[in-house]
Amino acid sequence: MTRLDLKTAGESHGRGLVALLTGLPAGLPVDLPSLNADLRRRQLGHGRGDRMKIESDEGEILAGVRHGHTTGAPVALLVWNRDFAVWQADMAAHLAPGQEPTRPPLRRPRPGHADLAGGMKFGHYDLRDVLERASARETAARVAAGAVCRQLLARFGVVLRSRVLFIGSASAPAADLESRGPLDDVWQTIESSPVRTDDPEAEAAMVSAIDAARAEGDTLGGVGEVIAFGVPPGLGSYTSWDARLDGALAAALMSIPSVKAVEIGDGLASARLPGSQVHDEIVPDSMRPYGAGRASNRAGGVEGGVSNGEPIVLRVAFKPIPTLVRPLGSMNLDSHQSQPAHHERSDVCIVPAGCVVAEAMTALALADALLVKFGGDHLDDTVAAFEHYLHRLGVRPHGSV
Numbered sequence: 463m464t465r466l467d468l469k470t471a472g473e474s475h476g477r478g479l480v481a482l483l484t485g486l487p488a489g490l491p492v493d494l495p496s497l498n499a500d501l502r503r504r505q506l507g508h509g510r511g512d513r514m515k516i517e518s519d520e521g522e523i524l525a526g527v528r529h530g531h532t533t534g535a536p537v538a539l540l541v542w543n544r545d546f547a548v549w550q551a552d553m554a555a556h557l558a559p560g561q562e563p564t565r566p567p568l569r570r571p572r573p574g575h576a577d578l579a580g581g582m583k584f585g586h587y588d589l590r591d592v593l594e595r596a597s598a599r600e601t602a603a604r605v606a607a608g609a610v611c612r613q614l615l616a617r618f619g620v621v622l623r624s625r626v627l628f629i630g631s632a633s634a635p636a637a638d639l640e641s642r643g644p645l646d647d648v649w650q651t652i653e654s655s656p657v658r659t660d661d662p663e664a665e666a667a668m669v670s671a672i673d674a675a676r677a678e679g680d681t682l683g684g685v686g687e688v689i690a691f692g693v694p695p696g697l698g699s700y701t702s703w704d705a706r707l708d709g710a711l712a713a714a715l716m717s718i719p720s721v722k723a724v725e726i727g728d729g730l731a732s733a734r735l736p737g738s739q740v741h742d743e744i745v746p747d748s749m750r751p752y753g754a755g756r757a758s759n760r761a762g763g764v765e766g767g768v769s770n771g772e773p774i775v776l777r778v779a780f781k782p783i784p785t786l787v788r789p790l791g792s793m794n795l796d797s798h799q800s801q802p803a804h805h806e807r808s809d810v811c812i813v814p815a816g817c818v819v820a821e822a823m824t825a826l827a828l829a830d831a832l833l834v835k836f837g838g839d840h841l842d843d844t845v846a847a848f849e850h851y852l853h854r855l856g857v858r859p860h861g862s863v
Contacts, residue, residue: 466830470603473594475549478542481603488534489841497609504818508656509672509811521606539606572803574784598719601819608822611829619692624817626658629684632667658814679788686817695771697831706767714823723779727762751855
């Protein structure tokens with residue numbers, strides 16, 4: 463059994479961000495342009511702040527890949543921070559003789575951020591030690607690693623997509639994507655949208671809501687949706703609580719900064735309905751494993767902690783980011799007097815970019831589950847196990863394998 467593990471390091475205004483991804487089989491082709499394309503997607507979206515005008519994220523492969531293929535060793539990825547050039551005195555690992563920080567210690571924690579809780583946990587006087595690591599800038603490293611996982615999944619016919627459902631009170635139509643035209647065209651429209659929607663009216667409403675929040679010095683959250691197509695049945699397990707695929711997916715998505723809720727399939731809506739209107743009836747389908755298909759996908763592709771062969775549908779709720787131009791009330795930890803919270807340059811809305819991060823974390827969780835089931839020190843071993851499994855289920859392997 464092979465397990466994927468991701469560790470990241472780096473600070474928002476430090477020299478760069480590092481991702482260390484262990485557990486990948488040898489022989490996986492790694493396409494750096496595709497990885498960088500995902501990093502660029504993360505930087506886009508209406509409501510992003512001035513930081514994205516400075517950075518131009520590109521990944522570098524430091525280890526674990528030789529001549530375009532993984533070696534089976536840990537894969538180390540690096541994304542440099544261009545903004546470090548003006549933060550060197552404040553973020554240097556060691557100050558040079560006579561060098562002093564240019565910014566005072568951060569002593570006014572922001573409500574909704576890790577500043578105060580993190581400061582209490584680690585005993586930091588300067589809460590910047592918390593801010594720099596808790597910043598969502600860290601997700602650039604996750605997206606780089608997630609891009610490699612996405613390339614692994616693609617070898618097995620799994621494709622990830624995302625869209626925005628809500629920003630503030632502005633929402634996109636709830637209709638299934640298939641009803642909106644050819645899927646390739648729909649996804650192309652979503653990718654070109656500044657708010658990741660294919661509906662022109664919803665796009666205008668979301669852009670307007672973000673602009674209004676910016677004018678008020680406020681921020682907006684929203685809901686994004688990630689769909690994983692082509693996931694084979696049998697990933698995860700019902701036999702142990704910590705082997706459940708839904709638990710792994712929820713944990714991966716909840717770990718994203720600003721995420722406050724995750725649902726799979728109909729999620730919360732299913733709690734308000736009788737079982738007859740919730741569960742997906744099983745119907746004969748000669749093209750599916752065991753000759754059994756589904757009349758609907760309200761479960762979102764996971765039943766009993768196991769993927770059931772339907773698309774996996776995940777929804778992620780992002781709270782408004784806690785750094786406001788018009789700060790909320792806080793206090794000075796030195797004087798213990800009430801003062802406005804610290805203001806740091808920030809975004810107004812991160813939901814479109816957050817969807818790209820959610821794709822990356824979904825890719826990590828699914829790739830881990832796939833390797834747990836099929837294993838293999840080399841990609842050829844994993845493919846052989848996968849094809850044997852599909853043969854046992856009575857289906858042909860995906861053409862992309």
